[in-house]
Amino acid sequence: MESMQRWYEASQRRFSVRRYKDGPEEKQLEALAGMAELLRAHGVRIALGRSEEVFRPIFLWYGKISGTNSFAAIIAQKDAEPEMVGYVGEAFVLECTAMGLGTCWLGASYNKQTALSAVELSEGERIVCITPIGVPDEEYTARPRRSYEKLTGLTAEQFGELSVWQKRAIECARRAPSAMNSQPWRFHASEEGILVENTSKNFGYGRLDCGIAMLHLELGAAYCGIYGDWRKEKNGSLFVRA
Numbered sequence: 001m002e003s004m005q006r007w008y009e010a011s012q013r014r015f016s017v018r019r020y021k022d023g024p025e026e027k028q029l030e031a032l033a034g035m036a037e038l039l040r041a042h043g044v045r046i047a048l049g050r051s052e053e054v055f056r057p058i059f060l061w062y063g064k065i066s067g068t069n070s071f072a073a074i075i076a077q078k079d080a081e082p083e084m085v086g087y088v089g090e091a092f093v094l095e096c097t098a099m100g101l102g103t104c105w106l107g108a109s110y111n112k113q114t115a116l117s118a119v120e121l122s123e124g125e126r127i128v129c130i131t132p133i134g135v136p137d138e139e140y141t142a143r144p145r146r147s148y149e150k151l152t153g154l155t156a157e158q159f160g161e162l163s164v165w166q167k168r169a170i171e172c173a174r175r176a177p178s179a180m181n182s183q184p185w186r187f188h189a190s191e192e193g194i195l196v197e198n199t200s201k202n203f204g205y206g207r208l209d210c211g212i213a214m215l216h217l218e219l220g221a222a223y224c225g226i227y228g229d230w231r232k233e234k235n236g237s238l239f240v241r242a
């Protein structure tokens with residue numbers, strides 16, 4: 001519960017940091033290693049790594065990361081649900097934010113071979129994404145998101161009539177990061193709860209992105225004292241109020 005409050009607050013400050021002043025302190029890395037252990041679930045785990053080379057650009061300068069050589073790999077077993085990769089990975093990302101550290105989900109712009117040689121994998125595991133970790137050398141930037149109307153299909157007036165917890169949950173989910181900022185989701189509020197509908201494959205990251213939005217949605221609800229469970233639906237995942 002305490003973590004949920006902490007991560008909710010962190011969700012308001014998180015943004016993708018690509019330029020760093022320095023890596024994390026040893027003490028911070030120890031704390032993050034402890035958190036990584038706690039977060040191991042649903043066939044997903046986080047491993048910390050260090051490498052000078054992992055952020056060397058592969059092509060052009062797209063998404064270049066500089067100033068840190070610390071990273072965390074988000075690792076999934078073969079049968080892990082992509083949503084859970086996003087969900088668990090984002091919890092770690094928000095913990096980094098809460099500690100004052102910057103992060104940036106990376107699916108493409110890093111050297112995969114180098115990451116593989118810096119982190120030990122068990123059989124059946126793969127690295128899905130990594131994130132640099134370090135002291136940000138950038139000011140907070142709120143990157144654009146779709147309007148509430150586009151995200152929910154509701155008019156501003158209808159959105160305003162939703163219950164407080166549903167508005168807070170959708171507001172927090174709207175801040176979720178996604179690959180290329182595609183926001184491959186729609187949120188459908190009903191008596192039963194809120195459905196996170198996956199609207200695009202987003203180059204293979206669509207369901208993972210939705211998992212990130214699911215954690216955010218849950219954090220927004222918990223901020224209002226509302227807890228619940230996730231139920232799998234044909235077109236997405238439904239948060240059902242307990």
Ligand SMILES: Cc1cc2nc3c(=O)[nH]c(=O)nc-3n(C[C@H](O)[C@H](O)[C@H](O)COP(=O)(O)O)c2cc1C
Nearest residue numbers: 015016063105106107108109143177178179180181
């Ligand atoms: C699954 C995933 C993969 C991503 N891959 C990359 C990447 O390869 N390179 C990069 O620079 N940013 C990457 N991003 C960061 C997104 O571009 C960023 O989250 C999005 O533009 C929204 O910006 P914000 O995080 O600052 O809110 C990725 C994000 C996610 C969730």
